[in-house]
Amino acid sequence: MSRGRRSSAVDAGGAADSEESDDEGSDDEGGGDGEGSDDGPATTERVTRRGVETGRWDGIRGAALALVGVGVIARRPGLVLLGAVGVGYALYASVGEAPAATLDVTRTVSDATPEPGDEVTVAVRARNAGDAPVADLRLVDGVPPALEVVDGPARIATALRPGSAAAFEYAVRATRGEHEWEAVTAITRNPSGSRERTTAIEPADPARVVCTPELAAGGDLPLRGLTTRYHGRMPTDVGGAGVEFHATREYRRGDPLKRVDWNRRARTGELATVELREERAATVVLLIDARESAYAAPEPAAETAVEASVGAAGQAFRALLDGGDRVGIAALGPVDCWLAPGAGSAHAARGRDTLATDPALAPTPSGDRFYRSLWLRRFRRRLPADAQVLFFTPLVDDAAASIARRIDAHGHLVTALSPDVTAGETPGERLVGFERRERLRELRSAGIRAVEWDGESFPVAVARATNRWSP
Amino acid sequence: MVRPLVALGVAAVAVGFVAAVDRGVASALDPSETVVTLIGALGVVQGLRYANARRRRRREAAAPGDPERRAPAAVPGADLDERIERATGPARGGHRARRQVRERVRELAVATVARERNVSVEAAERLVETGDWTGDATAAAFLARSSSYPVRVRLRAMVTGRSRYEFGLRAVVDAIRRAEGERGAGGAEATPEADR
Numbered sequence: 001m002s003r004g005r006r007s008s009a010v011d012a013g014g015a016a017d018s019e020e021s022d023d024e025g026s027d028d029e030g031g032g033d034g035e036g037s038d039d040g041p042a043t044t045e046r047v048t049r050r051g052v053e054t055g056r057w058d059g060i061r062g063a064a065l066a067l068v069g070v071g072v073i074a075r076r077p078g079l080v081l082l083g084a085v086g087v088g089y090a091l092y093a094s095v096g097e098a099p100a101a102t103l104d105v106t107r108t109v110s111d112a113t114p115e116p117g118d119e120v121t122v123a124v125r126a127r128n129a130g131d132a133p134v135a136d137l138r139l140v141d142g143v144p145p146a147l148e149v150v151d152g153p154a155r156i157a158t159a160l161r162p163g164s165a166a167a168f169e170y171a172v173r174a175t176r177g178e179h180e181w182e183a184v185t186a187i188t189r190n191p192s193g194s195r196e197r198t199t200a201i202e203p204a205d206p207a208r209v210v211c212t213p214e215l216a217a218g219g220d221l222p223l224r225g226l227t228t229r230y231h232g233r234m235p236t237d238v239g240g241a242g243v244e245f246h247a248t249r250e251y252r253r254g255d256p257l258k259r260v261d262w263n264r265r266a267r268t269g270e271l272a273t274v275e276l277r278e279e280r281a282a283t284v285v286l287l288i289d290a291r292e293s294a295y296a297a298p299e300p301a302a303e304t305a306v307e308a309s310v311g312a313a314g315q316a317f318r319a320l321l322d323g324g325d326r327v328g329i330a331a332l333g334p335v336d337c338w339l340a341p342g343a344g345s346a347h348a349a350r351g352r353d354t355l356a357t358d359p360a361l362a363p364t365p366s367g368d369r370f371y372r373s374l375w376l377r378r379f380r381r382r383l384p385a386d387a388q389v390l391f392f393t394p395l396v397d398d399a400a401a402s403i404a405r406r407i408d409a410h411g412h413l414v415t416a417l418s419p420d421v422t423a424g425e426t427p428g429e430r431l432v433g434f435e436r437r438e439r440l441r442e443l444r445s446a447g448i449r450a451v452e453w454d455g456e457s458f459p460v461a462v463a464r465a466t467n468r469w470s471p
Numbered sequence: 472m473v474r475p476l477v478a479l480g481v482a483a484v485a486v487g488f489v490a491a492v493d494r495g496v497a498s499a500l501d502p503s504e505t506v507v508t509l510i511g512a513l514g515v516v517q518g519l520r521y522a523n524a525r526r527r528r529r530r531e532a533a534a535p536g537d538p539e540r541r542a543p544a545a546v547p548g549a550d551l552d553e554r555i556e557r558a559t560g561p562a563r564g565g566h567r568a569r570r571q572v573r574e575r576v577r578e579l580a581v582a583t584v585a586r587e588r589n590v591s592v593e594a595a596e597r598l599v600e601t602g603d604w605t606g607d608a609t610a611a612a613f614l615a616r617s618s619s620y621p622v623r624v625r626l627r628a629m630v631t632g633r634s635r636y637e638f639g640l641r642a643v644v645d646a647i648r649r650a651e652g653e654r655g656a657g658g659a660e661a662t663p664e665a666d667r
Contacts, residue, residue, distance in 0.1 A: 052531040062522025069514025072507060140535035149539035170539075187533045198533045293545075300543035364542045396547045421547060427644045428552030434579050434647055436547075441586070 044104045045202040056193045057093035060086055096190035098197035102130030105184050105203045114174040116213045119150060125167040128160035135159050136189040142182025146363035147172040174211045176310065178357040181207040212356035215318040244277040283326045283341045283386050286313045289393035289400055290333035292365040296396055298423040305394035307363065308419035310355050312458040313392055317351050330379060331360035332403065334368035338382055372399060380410060388413040394421045396432065401439045408448050416443055420454035559637045569636060576643055577614050580604065583650045610646035613639030
C-alpha cells in the first residue's frame with residue numbers, strides 16, 4: 001500500500017521539469033541539507049564512505065617550478081610564462097572540496113512481483129537537495145547481485161544545480177527469489193577532479209522484487225518403502241484393503257464378504273480371505289543443499305546448483321503433494337529453513353513461498369559460517385521418525401555425501417538427487433568431476449539411491465533412473 | 472632541518488615580491504650571470520625532486536564495480552586449477568602444492584582401479600605404485616615411485632619450457648577417464664537395492 005502511494009508521489013515529481021522542481025525542492029526541504037525532513041515522505045539516508053585525494057594533478061607544481069627554472073637558466077621569458085600556466089593549474093587543483101552528495105534519491109520498480117524471466121524496469125531519480133551545485137556527479141545503482149541488467153547501464157554521470165534532478169532507467173531480468181536493492185553509490189568530485197567523495201545513499205523506499213515461480217508438476221517421483229499410517233499411494237508389505245494381491249489367510253469372523261476367496265471355497269470347501277497390499281502415504285522431507293559450495297555452476301554466468309535443486313524440489317513438492325504424501329522442506333546451509341511436512345492447499349502455498357523466497361535458499365550465498373554438527377542435530381530433532389529424505393545436492397564436496405550417509409544411518413531412507421554442475425575443460429575441473437562420480441558410486445554402494453541429472457529435465461532423469469530400481 | 476629551509480623559501484619569495492614593487496631593493500640584488508643561473512638551477516632541481524616524489528604516489532579513484540552483472544558462480548575445480556597452476560609454476564610453495572595434487576590424484580586413481588579391475592584397495596595401490604595400472608607411460612610415471620617419464624615427454628617439456636609435472640597430470644586425467652570407460656555414473660551401473 002505504502003509502495004503504491006510513494007511511487008505515485010514520485011511520478012508527480014518526476015513529471016515536473018527540473019526548473020519547476022527547483023521551486024518545489026526549496027519548499028519541501030527548506031533546511032537545505034535535507035537530513036531527515038520532519039514529516040516528508042522521503043527520508044533519504046546518506047553515509048559518506050570515503051573522501052580521497054585522487055592525485056590527478058600530482059606533480060604539476062614540480063613541473064611548473066622546473067619549467068620556470070629552465071626558463072631562468074636559458075634566459076627565455078616564454079618558458080617562465082609557461083611555468084606560470086602550470087602554477088595556475090596547481091592552484092586550480094587545490095581549490096575546492098568535493099561537494100557532499102546531498103541528494104534525495106527515489107527508486108521505483110515497474111513490477112514488484114514479476115514472473116521469472118520478465119523484464120522489470122527500474123527508474124532512479126536523484127534531486128540535489130543541498131544549496132551547492134554538484135559539478136561532477138556519478139550515480140551507480142545497487143542492483144541486487146542475483147539480477148542481471150539487460151537494458152541500459154544502471155548508472156549515470158551528470159552535474160546538478162541545487163534543486164534540479166536527474167533520472168535514469170534500466171531493466172533487469174527477474175529470477176527466482178526475493179531481491180532487495182542496495183544503496184545507491186554517489187561519487188562526487190570538485191571541478192578539477194583532485195578530490196573525490198563516495199557516498200552511499202539509501203533511498204527512502206528500498207525497492208524490492210519478489211519473484212515466485214509456479215510449481216510445475218514433475219511427473220511421478222520414486223519413493224522408498226517407508227510410510228506413515230495414513231492412506232496414500234505407496235504400496236507396502238502390509239496386507240489389508242487395497243488393489244494389488246498380497247496374500248491369503250484363514251477366514252476370520254468379521255472379514256468383509258467381498259474379500260472371501262470363493263474359488264478356494266468351491267475347490268476345497270475352506271473359507272479363506274484375500275489380503276490386498278495396503279497403500280499408504282509417505283512423509284517426505286526435501287532437503288536442499290544451500291551451502292556456499294553448492295552455489296556452483298559449470299560456467300560463472302550459468303545457473304547454479306542451488307537454482308537447479310530448488311527447481312527440481314519444486315517439481316517434487318508438487319508431485320508428492322498431488323500423490324497424497326506429506327511433504328516438508330529443509331535447507332542444508334548456514335541460514336535456518338524448515339517447513340514441517342504437511343498436506344493440503346495451504347501447505348502447497350507455503351511450500352511455494354519457501355522455495356521462492358526463503359533467505360536460506362537465496363540466489364546468492366549468505367556468507368555466514370556453516371556448522372555441520374549443529375545443523376545435523378537440529379535437523380534430526382525436527383525430522384519425523386517415519387520421514388524419508390530427498391536430498392538435492394551437487395555433491396561437489398565430501399561433506400554432502402557424509403551428511404547423506406549420516407541421515408541414512410539414523411534410519412531415514414535417503415535418495416540423493418544431484419544436478420551435475422561440473423565442467424570438463426581444465427584438469428582441475430575434470431578431476432573434480434571424477435571425484436563427484438566417485439561419491440555417487442560410494443553412496444550407491446552404501447545403499448543410498450542416487451539420481452543425477454545434467455542438461456535433461458529432472459523428471460526425465462528420474463524416470464530413467466527409476467527403471468533400474470525395483471519397487 | 473625542514474623549518475630553516477621553509478623560512479628561507481618564504482623569505483626569498485617575500486624579497487622577490489618586494490623587489491617587483493620597490494626598485495631600490497631590486498638594484499641591491501646582484502643580477503650577475505652566475506647568481507641568476509644558480510637560482511634557475513635550484514628551481515629545476517627542486518621542481519624535478521618534487522615531481523619525482525609525487526610520481527610514486529598511487530592514484531586513487533572510487534571503483535563502483537559492475538553491479539549490472541550477476542554475481543558470478545564458482546566453477547567446481549577452479550580452486551584445484553589454481554593449485555595446479557601453483558604446482559607447475561615457479562612460485563614458492565610449489566613443492567607442497569605438487570605433493571597435495573599428486574595425493575589427490577592418487578586416491579582417485581586407486582579408487583578407479585580397485586573398482587574397474589575388481590581388486591582390493593591394497594592391490595590397487597600396488598598397481599598404481601608400480602605403474603601397471605595403465606598403458607600410458609607418462610601417466611604411470613606421474614604416480615609411480617620408481618618409473619620415470621619417457622624420453623619423448625622429457626624432450627617435449629624441455630622444448631616447450633613447461634614442467635614434466637604438467638604433462639604427467641594431463642596424462643593421468645586422460646588415463647583415469649579411459650579406465651572409467653567413458654561411462655557416467657548415471658549410466659548402466661547396477662544399483663544395489665537396499666530398501667528396508
